[in-house]
Amino acid sequence: MSSDRIIFSDVSKFYGEVLGVNKVSLEVAPGLTGLVGPNGSGKSTLMHLMTGLLRPSRGDISVLGIAPDQPEELFRVVGYCTQYDSFPNGATGISFLLHALALHGYPKTEADERAWAAVERVGLTDAANRRIAGYSKGMRQRIKLAHAHCHDPQVLVLDEPLNGLDPMGRAEMIDLFTNFAHQGRHVIVSSHILHEVDLISDGVIMIHGGAIVAEGEIRAVRGEITSHPMQVLIRCDKPHDVASEIFRLEHVVEARLLDDGGLLVRTRHADDFFTELNRIILATDVVVETVAPADESVHAVYDYLIGEGVGGGSV
């Protein structure tokens, strides 16, 4: 059955008596999806299950209509960059890729072209003939990324792909992932660095203790968290006037003037608030610089849902 989705149906994985993931049901659409959760929450287990490196204790998984226990079909369309920082002994960057491409069945010339194109995309052309054992952490991460995408997969699964990369490298790789996603493919990225996920993701899957806490577009997920009023930051030339008007609205629970001149509003009904805000702006004749959600980020949503104090931007 052909599909463009990655589907988990009531999937659980136990390691003996230890829970890996529990009753996960998900449907992931193409695009760049962030998989977020603290260490040990089940992110890697979920990725291993998706790629057949682990078998579910119960439930079914389908990746574009292919079951993960059919590697001969699955890995024509899936590339996986794992978190393992280990490589076959004695391999050079290019021989590592050529071996993978030979297993795909590419003829020598095409395998050569694909391997060199992949090392070029990850910026390792000069080091490609060196042994991986002599690579820096960042270079090892890059060659793993080249390995994951050298066969041009439809689904790219990346477990903490930015670990060990310098800021320039992170920007280059984020570019690579977003380009992939913009071509209508799946890019699933796990990270415990929330602001990175925020920067690149179209949607997010939040996992905690082996269970899915939330999934979907960040805005939609945020909208469903009614226990925490939505925060909106307004910058304008007459914040006092706007604040006094806004405070009369029934669904506004707080309107606070900030030291830098901004106005932070907390409301229980974001849609109603934005409608009313338009009316107020027209009525009070203010010049508005920005109106932006202040807690519509993965970081904030994660904090609300899991509440583990994610101060440093990482979980």
Place this chain on the structure above:
Amino acid sequence: MTAGLSSAETRLWRGQIWTVAKSEIHRNLFSRRSLAVYLLVFMPLAVMLLRALFMPEALRVDPPHATTEFAEFFFFFFLRLVVFFVNAVIFVRLFRGEMLERSLHYTLLAPIRRDVLTTGKYLGGVVSSVLLLVPATALTYLLVYLPHGRAGLSLMFSASGIANLLTYLLIVVLACLAYGALFMLAGLYFKNPMIPALIFLGWETLTPFLPALLKSLSFVHYLASFAPVPVTLGAFAILARPVSWWVALLALLAASAVLVFLASRAARRLEVKYSAE
């Protein structure tokens, strides 16, 4: 595995099997992990070299004695220890080695059927062990006859001498096929496959003293059926009707095929859990 297949699919599988096999051959023969195997292979050569150097003059004039001497050396030392342990080291590492190296996931992330992968690894193991053990057998054979001078060499290169050598080489190849399949399976099921390997070695060693029915559950019983020169098994050995060569051949090939099939099934259920290793 080949029923109803397109030629493209068969070509792909052949290519994948050879890619996996080449990688295993390279690892077994040209990596640091091959040192133990080379030491094992060097042992019989060293023993026979020392024998050739320090053989008393009185024994050098008796070339026919070399024929029985090699037969005993082959069955009690070369086959039971060298061939056994070379295969154990090579084949248990086919999967287990990659797990310990934490690189198995790269192989499992390739679009390759697990039975094709298992076949490729097995083929790589067999080629590696045959490439090491066949020349070692031939060289050991040469070193047994060498101290006997021209008479020894002419006996070795006689029709019966060459036929004996070819039979010993056949036994080595069959031993690689059978022990290899067994150890590959052990490598998939046991975290420390050397323990079951040692238990099996004990079983193989006890074979001459077991009743006929139990003898048939050991490889060495069938391998001994090919022996070109009979060897004395000792006073306590229980004699059994020898197996004809074609029954022995079929039994060894069938056992190898069944073990490789079981290994393929185990490989299908294989999971990557390095932390549990």
